[in-house]
Amino acid sequence: MIQKLTRTESMEMIVEREMVLTPASHQKHIKIPFVLTQAYQRLYVNFSFSPQYVDREKALVIISQVIPDYFGAENPPGRPEDFLPLENLLTFSVSHGDDYVGSRHHKATEQEVYLSAEGSSAGYLPHAVKPGNWEVQIHPHCLLSDQVQVRLMIQGGN
Amino acid sequence: MDYYAIELHAHTNHSDGGFTTEELLGSAKDFGYDILTITDHNTVAPYEEWKKNQHWSGDLLVIPGIEWTTYFGHMLVIGSKQMIDWRKAELDTIDSRISEIKDSGGIVGIAHPFSIGSPICTGCRWEFQVKDYDNVDFIELWNRVNPDESFRSRLAYEMWTDLLKKGHRISCSAGRDWHRIESEMDNTALTYIGLKELTEDGVKESLENGNFYITLGPRLQMKIEQNGRIHHLGQELRAGDAQLHVRLESILQEKLRNFGFKGERLAVIQNEEIIAEIDLKENQSREVPLTLHPGYIRLELYGEAKGEKERLLVIGNPFYVV
Numbered sequence: 001m002i003q004k005l006t007r008t009e010s011m012e013m014i015v016e017r018e019m020v021l022t023p024a025s026h027q028k029h030i031k032i033p034f035v036l037t038q039a040y041q042r043l044y045v046n047f048s049f050s051p052q053y054v055d056r057e058k059a060l061v062i063i064s065q066v067i068p069d070y071f072g073a074e075n076p077p078g079r080p081e082d083f084l085p086l087e088n089l090l091t092f093s094v095s096h097g098d099d100y101v102g103s104r105h106h107k108a109t110e111q112e113v114y115l116s117a118e119g120s121s122a123g124y125l126p127h128a129v130k131p132g133n134w135e136v137q138i139h140p141h142c143l144l145s146d147q148v149q150v151r152l153m154i155q156g157g158n
Numbered sequence: 159m160d161y162y163a164i165e166l167h168a169h170t171n172h173s174d175g176g177f178t179t180e181e182l183l184g185s186a187k188d189f190g191y192d193i194l195t196i197t198d199h200n201t202v203a204p205y206e207e208w209k210k211n212q213h214w215s216g217d218l219l220v221i222p223g224i225e226w227t228t229y230f231g232h233m234l235v236i237g238s239k240q241m242i243d244w245r246k247a248e249l250d251t252i253d254s255r256i257s258e259i260k261d262s263g264g265i266v267g268i269a270h271p272f273s274i275g276s277p278i279c280t281g282c283r284w285e286f287q288v289k290d291y292d293n294v295d296f297i298e299l300w301n302r303v304n305p306d307e308s309f310r311s312r313l314a315y316e317m318w319t320d321l322l323k324k325g326h327r328i329s330c331s332a333g334r335d336w337h338r339i340e341s342e343m344d345n346t347a348l349t350y351i352g353l354k355e356l357t358e359d360g361v362k363e364s365l366e367n368g369n370f371y372i373t374l375g376p377r378l379q380m381k382i383e384q385n386g387r388i389h390h391l392g393q394e395l396r397a398g399d400a401q402l403h404v405r406l407e408s409i410l411q412e413k414l415r416n417f418g419f420k421g422e423r424l425a426v427i428q429n430e431e432i433i434a435e436i437d438l439k440e441n442q443s444r445e446v447p448l449t450l451h452p453g454y455i456r457l458e459l460y461g462e463a464k465g466e467k468e469r470l471l472v473i474g475n476p477f478y479v480v
Contacts (some may be wrong), residue, residue: 026277027229027276027280029245062277063278066275066276066277066278067274067278069275069283070273070274070275070278070283072309074309075309083278086277086278089280091200093200093245095243099241100241100243100245102172102200102201102202102203103173103199103200103201104172104173104201105173105174105198105199105200105201105227106173106174106199107174120203122171122172122203123172123173123198123200123201123203124201124203125201125202125203125206126206137245139245141227141229141276141280141281142276142277142280144277
């Protein structure tokens with residue numbers, strides 16, 4: 001679940017999206033453009049996905065299929081179980097017009113980041129939250145569970 | 159021309175590293191690097207953080223970088239003036255993105271090309287269909303810990319030497335792929351880069367030209383003299399007579415002295431054929447007469463490692479012969 005923001009500043013909802021993704025989205029960027037009609041002190045992006053792990057039986061089938069490509073007769077891979085768990089890995093990035101602001105590529109299933117001219121969360125450059133065309137892209141580096149629930153919330157704060 | 163220890167592949171908690179930016183810089187200084195390229199996954203934010211806190215780095219030269227962490231490969235991009243958007247990288251058009259990076263003054267290296275790939279390590283295996291490898295500056299032959307023991311290093315070596323044999327000018331690098339402090343039991347490889355001056359532009363120029371070598375620890379000075387002129391790694395020579403000057407020096411990094419790396423034999427390789435083998439011990443200098451043919455000439459040092467003989471310790475990038 002996304003944690004509720006407990007900030008004293010006034011918050012304005014800009015994007016609120018819930019998606020159910022399937023392996024059809026595996027390794028395909030999902031673009032979520034949005035327009036800011038006003039400036040904010042900060043832009044907040046809350047992102048979460050579930051489940052973290054691909055079901056064990058399905059994961060073992062997938063792992064068994066791919067590991068011969070990554071090993072070889074001289075260097076056998078061992079048992080498929082040794083590569084468990086297989087993790088869904090979804091990250092996201094933010095851009096403003098042509099400016100790439102950043103991403104925090106890591107395995108957390110919940111991320112809350114903020115952007116501002118004075119400073120931004122880890123992975124993101126300081127960047128003024130000005131009116132204009134913005135975009136969040138979701139990057140499903142691995143999305144192999146039959147269904148993955150994704151929640152995205154973008155808010156402006158003053 | 160002096161050679162400096164450079165790390166070309168390091169991460170912070172701006173992506174999935176365990177270090178803060180300050181901790182990474184402190185660890186790099188403590189280990190004995192002269193130059194550090196911060197290459198977080200899909201962000202340059204730690205470099206911007208460092209710019210506001212330059213006292214963190216002391217004498218360490220810090221260079222901006224990013225590891226393009228795509229679905230089809232991980233690519234190190236160093237010193238690009240503009241931020242070229244990694245999200246536009248596609249399997250069969252990567253050459254266009256590489257050209258954009260080069261036009262922006264960036265250096266391009268292929269990280270861990272034979273790593274386990276998707277979906278176990280997403281995008282870690284190099285699958286991009288590169289059409290012109292001349293635009294790629296280096297291939298990371300040695301990655302992470304104990305690269306001397308990994309068959310993936312051998313596969314990367316074969317990829318690199320195949321490209322050299324085809325006439326491409328491409329270098330090899332070592333990348334610690336540093337995410338956190340490793341076990342005392344695990345060794346990591348080093349890259350030494352030749353510089354006239356310790357500046358970012360100097361580093362980029364030498365990375366582009368191939369004036370660097372990789373090692374498990376021992377330092378190897380390599381120069382070729384021809385017609386009274388000294389040539390360094392990556393430089394161009396003429397076919398004909400020349401004189402190789404080499405000198406083997408001790409390991410500087412305290413941790414790496416614990417693995418028993420001891421140089422014994424230098425192999426001189428011309429167009430992938432060994433043309434000379436000489437004994438070379440620590441603190442010893444040797445000169446070797448050469449007859450150069452068009453193509454390239456490069457050096458490898460073999461010796462003792464972890465109690466075993468005849469192990470590859472140092473790989474020098476080629477001198478090119480026209």
